[in-house]
Amino acid sequence: MKSYVNMNKQELTALRDELSLNFSKYKEKGKKLNMMRGVPSDEQLALSHDMLACLSADDYTASNGIDCRNYGGIDGIPEMKKIFADLLEISADEVIVGGNSSLALMFDNVASNMSHGVRDGVPWQRQGQVKFLCPSPGYDRHFSICNYFHIEMITVAMEEDGPDMDAVEAAVSSDPMIKGIWCVPKYSNPTGIVYSKDTVKRFVHLKPAAADFRIYWDNAYAFHYLGDTHAEIPNIIRLCEEAGNPNMPLVFTSFSKVSFAGAAVACMASSKSNCEFIRKRLAIQTIGPDKLNQLRHVRFYKDAAGVMSHMEKHAAILRPKFNLVKETLRRELGGLGIAEWTEPKGGYFISFDSVDGCAKRIVSLCAEAGVALTPAGATFPYGNDPCDRNIRIAPTCPPLGELGEAMEIFCAAVKLATAEKYLAG
């Protein structure tokens, strides 16, 4: 098929009319399809069903003797810490196990630094206008936290191998009010890219103007491979320690997409000094995390190897869905010169770029035809994609059949929106 950009006005008009007629048929069907958020499917959740009854009535004691039913154990039970430590290749005393939400741990860390400062630091909110670097497209809920705390967000371009590190280094080293950066280093949300060794190395050797600058390293997809190849990223906690920057990185991960999205276990990892500081807050803030749920996870997965072999089962369910999306995009949009998309080897998303100025229209067209997508712009600070081109595709939740229908509608919407755009000039 002819590339849209080479068509004359007459050809484009004919194309637009044909696509519009075609699209109205989708609208008439009145489907209800959802590719909005990175949510595991029924089939994935069922993989952990045996966890629901894996604790017997006399199985409630952690390895350090703590009764998991009772109070105590503010930062998690030793065997749960060990699983996270083994997965992240750090030591158990660099781990704090929380409740069911790593987002809550990130929110709380930002809240704490705003009101009380980092260890031995001045509260961020007393230093002036706090700023965060936001590699984009990125994770909308990171940006929501900044927005909530009135933290100014500075967009940094996201490349194939991570954030634009020239920009990161220049900003971090010159502005002491830049206190943080959001990173999803492996199978990034939404682009699915993996930070290169060189990128991580440059993070490790940052020379921040602010002594209380922190890297929010949201390793949400640390073990979420789609294929046989497992991307590896350097161990930022170990490397920062070696480089004399031990307190700079704050690592987050969770089992939300390992066991049950709403009832899993989350963790934070950092230097012993940072963990000690956070434990002091925890001792005032809460009676401790749900240790029975931690024990349930330990009994079910047994160890880090058990988690990794469980992840193969997730991959087997997810692979056909990602393949279907890729194949549909290639078949419907390949060679038209009107779209680009990523083909990640892990994580939960495919990032899609339309021709500039089309993303909002595509999402709106999809909504008219019953396909819910993440709002256009959500992957950028303030919900504002300056090129209005990025759309996050979340293929994990719908069954294969529905996903196929949704992608067909999506591609039809892309073509129609692009033809309209070219016609409008």
Place this chain on the structure above:
Amino acid sequence: MKSYVNMNKQELTALRDELSLNFSKYKEKGKKLNMMRGVPSDEQLALSHDMLACLSADDYTASNGIDCRNYGGIDGIPEMKKIFADLLEISADEVIVGGNSSLALMFDNVASNMSHGVRDGVPWQRQGQVKFLCPSPGYDRHFSICNYFHIEMITVAMEEDGPDMDAVEAAVSSDPMIKGIWCVPKYSNPTGIVYSKDTVKRFVHLKPAAADFRIYWDNAYAFHYLGDTHAEIPNIIRLCEEAGNPNMPLVFTSFSKVSFAGAAVACMASSKSNCEFIRKRLAIQTIGPDKLNQLRHVRFYKDAAGVMSHMEKHAAILRPKFNLVKETLRRELGGLGIAEWTEPKGGYFISFDSVDGCAKRIVSLCAEAGVALTPAGATFPYGNDPCDRNIRIAPTCPPLGELGEAMEIFCAAVKLATAEKYLAG
């Protein structure tokens, strides 16, 4: 026995020496006994063991169709809200169900009001030095939250029927920087008293100088009766609504002392307007509470009546412990004129007052003999009991035999410390 206060110096010296000799025998025994915190015993925790396996593999859908395994349902599942609403005699849309810790809900509410203000309010931290009223003796962890946020604590005397309301009314109506008051209205921590109808009525009709004044109504022992009589307190949410003060009370409770202390479900209740405001924060802060654990509680207790009949089982275990403490105190200290204590009909504590200036010494003597108590002073703001006389006795955790030994040592310590005190003049 002769009252200490009527003894001459010679008699007191002889008494002190005898008590000291007697006490040294306890020290030699090298016991390890703990009456430090309000922790349920093994026997109590075992009451809920069947909850651990009460969810079958196909039982994960809440009544509104939400999959409890997955994301969603930011403020809890409808059937869990209903149980809390029925217990608190309010409506389900006045309830927000959280994670496992009501302390965490209180901490977060204070944090939120400090940094962002109440709904349509100015952040507390931007208004000047924030102050809270702290009826004392009170709950040390409430005071720790204030301390953490640099909130000035103003002690208010605790009477038989609640806080000194003359003092509360005078302070709240005159000082706009008084933003909150901590209350444990039923079986108060530590005195065990129940707020009278008149006290609650005066709370309802407070005329705060600060429009953003809030009553932190920690109804931690709402259903924690020891005997057949159930104390009732007026419904502060309903009454405040009727009085045109709907947003003033924030009610907290939890199942920490119903099911598992570390793995229960907590809730917050307030006006619909306050709940709506809090849900907005929650949507940024977390992916939602553990809904499977909520469903587990719903399946096990079924409804509010199921919770109440479960509480009878707790009472049957706790009653002999409270009785043993009361009997030992009466037998060993009754009529000596050197101590007063409360005899609560519910809750988790007995509050003990020694002669002024003896509490620290008693706690320290007990520690020497292997009995751990809540630190003297902990029940007052800044850990400072101005009369150095209040000690919180927590009899719930140790088995009856150990509790008897601990109370014997405690009474011996009280007598020795008092004799020393009178001798010193």
